[in-house]
Amino acid sequence: MTTAPARPAAGDLAELRALKRSGELCGAADRVRTVLGALGDPVDREAAGALLGARAARTALAASGAFTPVPLALLASATADPVPPLLTTALLAEGVQPDTATTGFNQWRFEILTGAPTLREHGPAVTACLLDDSAVFEKVTDPLDADEVVARCAAFPAELAAWLDAYDRHVGTLAVLNTVPLGAARRDRWVDYATRARVEAAWQRMNAAVLDLAERPNTVVLSVDAVAERGGARWAATDRMRHIAAHAYGQEFLDAYAREVARVVLARLGRAKKCLVLDLDHTLWGGVVGDDGVGALKIGGAFPGSAHRELQSLAKDLSRQGVLLTVCSKNDEAVAREAIDTHPEMLLRTGDFTAFRANWDPKPGNAASMAAELNIGTDAMVFVDDNPAERGLMARQRPEVTVVDLPADPAGYASAVASAGFFNQLRLTDEDRTRGEMYRARAERERLRETVTDVEDYLRELGTEITVEEYGPLNGARIAQLFGKTNQFNLTGVRYGADELARRVDEGTAAFFGVRVTDAFGDNGLAGALALVREPDGAWLIENFVLSCRVFSRSVEDAIVGLVLRAARDAGAPAVRGRHVPTAKNGRFADFYPSLGFAGGQGPDGDFRHDLTQLAELPGWVRVGPGEGAFHAP
Template identity: 85%
Template sequence: MTTAPARPAATGDLAELRALKRAGELGDAAHRVRAVLAALADPVDREAAGALLGARAARTALAESGAFTPFPLALLASSTADPVPPLLTAALLAEGVQPDTAVTGFNQWRVEILAGAPTLQDHGPAVTACLLDDTAVFEKVTDPLDADEVVARCAAFPGELAAWLDAYERHLGTLAVLNTVPLSAGRRDRYVDYATRARVEAAWQRMNAAVLDLAERPGTVVLSADAVAARAYTGWAATDRMRHIAAHAYGPEFLDAYAREVARVVLARLGRAAKCLVLDLDHTLWGGVVGDDGVGALKIGGAFPGSAHSELQRLAKDLSRQGVLLAVCSKNDDAVAREAIDTHPEMLLRTGDFAAFRANWDAKPGNLADIAAELNIGTDAMVFVDDNPAERALMARQRPEVAVVDLPADPAGYARALASCGRFGQLRLTEEDRGRGAMYRARAERERLRESTGGIEDYLRELDTVVTVEAHGPLNAARIAQLFGKTNQFNLTGIRYGADELARAVADGSAGCFGVRVTDAFGDNGLAAALTLVREPDGTWLIENFVLSCRVFSRSVEDAVVGLVLRAAREAGAPAVRGRHVPTAKNARFAGFYPALGFAGQDGDFRHDLTQLAELPAWVRIGPGEGTFHAP
């Protein structure tokens, strides 16, 4: 079994939270609350903190601060799961999200959903976690020693879960989180012969494999209980005493790890997956200090510790292949650092793998801000990896929004620490994600073209941008949902649709949903915009929301898209097109977007009467699909 990391000595963190609550200062200390929660390592302390901050007065103070994103959650379980809601509160508040978690009665997971979700309907959870233990399987077994009956039950259980998911989709229709079911020692070890025990375990593993296959369904996430237990280090089972006294199936460490994993699902649902991995060089990507030791003396590959540094590079490379941007932030001479990366024969990463590169003697928090500006992402979308505890502490203090990976002292654990941080999780990986590195390299080429041309219009004409409208369908549904979930700056209303919501709206005809693909002289930017259209009772088209990826800003793509909507609406005989701007923390710069395109109105509600339409941008060509916009 993997050894658990040593827990830090108890601090005054909980006492500080209590003092802030007593003084009525929780709302004014949101950053401190997040920092305290992030520092708590013991599940008991995290549960206590979650309970403290989940009480009514504390909830109100935190909500009124405006520093936390509200999020409705639900929890179902086949055993006692009372610690999970406060653990979820602690995990999510640390990430700037305030959950409102509805819980049903003991072992009501099946009845609640099959009966139409009477407890949860009004709550409207955006994510429902259903924590199952082996009681859910054995409660329909009449004789647990009858191996034939147990094997048959294992074969039937995944089908029952599929039917449960069908009912969940009908009654709630948002994201459902299931888990594989561990077989408890008490169930397994009652078989005295090894042959029967092996037969039951084989059937159990086949059952869990079929449960994992349910993740292929839209709107379903399945967590591996084994993976969660590995994060907990201590296994998954509750003590025998807690099993008898409180009907607990899972221990506190497992429940804490489970709550953290569900919190990561919530962050993915909110589009808050990290986009960029920022890596130190000396003693991190390689062993040694290149400025002192020279390139030839660096420890990379081969025997330990070089093998550990290569393992970290290999993981970074794999993350990059899945759309994570890589960046360097190192205290080094730029030329020396680049020489090491591009000439050492054991390096797995080369300078071309990095979207941004900062090797200098400036403070790393400032360098990280520069990298974020260069990539046009927020610093809250970055993960920082550095072997030096002092650099990590400085980053955590000056850039608390940056996810800092707590590396162990031994480089053997570097890759595991990064992999287990869980900051890059996506609900569905898209082709645009996989090609993000190439897109950013093409972006650098565009920037070089911009600098070499005389004016912005010359640059835009040479860029030769083409926009193509695509109706929502099986091949682009995941990316369209991702755009609505992840886009923050050009998100005109702040609405974040889930994949399930969009699929239902398109299927029942309540909205039209579209993606817009953008290509240019340097390649394919992928689906870079999305919008939804609704027909109002008088026939007016409403642009319910419109989002645009930051990678195609300032190229008139947004003007061309709305211009196409206006033309399609006029051709369809609509009396007008309405658009809205709802202020959020990050979209203020686009408050005048609709008025600039000829819409009239105020207070964020704008209307175009379709009598005079501005010309489409001359430097944007329209690809196949013009006129496909429609409001059902």
């Protein structure tokens, strides 16, 4: 959630309407995102989404080139009309433009079991299926027969599993389900406590089994209770809306649900945030270290020290799951470091931070310099600062940085950061868990670079080794993550989901590979991914090639393509083709294939071609570990 100057919602909606009427939406993408991010009332958010989801507005925003298009689908067992416009608002604010297909009332089961005619034509990357208790009770003949209701609860999770099987066959992309709340209108019909408790116990067992479905690939299950709590709203619709509009869920809950589905979509697109930028004074600790001294800081113990320590604990846990921690503080650096490393109640030490800025420079500039140091985009950062003025300055000068709107009471700091879900992933990989160590090792590499004057000497001392790994169950999640999250060295911009990778491997229409990179300072993990297909003339096509920014400028990419060329030649292929499709972030690699001896790139498909007659030497400072020659096209 990015803060913006407080203004009446009516003024924000009027501004959006004026931009639409004047035809200026195309050139106002940044302003549109800012306005949408500032809207807090669900009614206003729905109105904004409906306004910007209309055909003319959609066309104008798409023409701006500032939004990533994504097809979505929504199924439901009750009326859920507010969700698509609410999704539009939530995702446009993050630079993503959804196109959400829906089906008729309570068609969630029929749509999939009849072959998904609507969804197959639309091709959604994510399908959300919002269920309420009518999905369970529609097959109950006597709602007062506790035996029948308990049996129905026991059978429902298996029915959902069968539904997911059909969805995988007909659509095959990410599905989002939810636990099913038991409404008061059904629960309170039983007048004896014993029966009511028995049914509720069966209902809770049912929802536990529904949550277990998240173990399936390509399945996310949301807890309705958790979504409602994060949204600060009861889940149930008012009785009047139940009768008038067949709503099972209230407006505020539907807004919270749309935001949660938006987080799932962002994770699916590799748009989850990577870096937590933390202030120190009055944020990670209570007090001002430069004025009060280290011993007077409030950390741990009684409130408010307990609240600041809770935020540190959250940051520590996030770092263990791959989130990069950085410091951005108005402070003297030596004093700040002393406090971090000597205060006995500090949970975080300087070694936990991958970048550190404690100075008197403006924080937006410090954030940008840390992003450059870490080789990430500032749009991957989340800024946490107790000072509203600092938050406002960051929002104005670096609108792409996500700014957490902290409450005035530090007791709510940790909850505000955790509940926002900025760092949510579909699946956590080993590389995610060790990302902080990898970035600290990167800093050591940079220090080595500074001590060596000759680039080749530096690269040889670095001792880089690459190992090719073919796609499989142990590395599939990471390979999908690389395709989904890599933006700069992503030669075509194609993002394969885990579902598509598995399906195409099973079909034999593509081969996927990961490339592990190690060096003298440690293991960078799987840092590259490659997709190969065989074309009708026998040539190999590098359908896409991505490489993590942390291993740029070491000739790793040259070595990988060199291995592909040698494998293709040895397999008797007539040529290897590569493709560069320009995106907003990969322009610096437009000449990558020509630099390796590929010709062409001028045709309608933009393909480059290497005829395999003259292969350049592999970079001498990149060793090839076990797996050389493993590249192949199906």
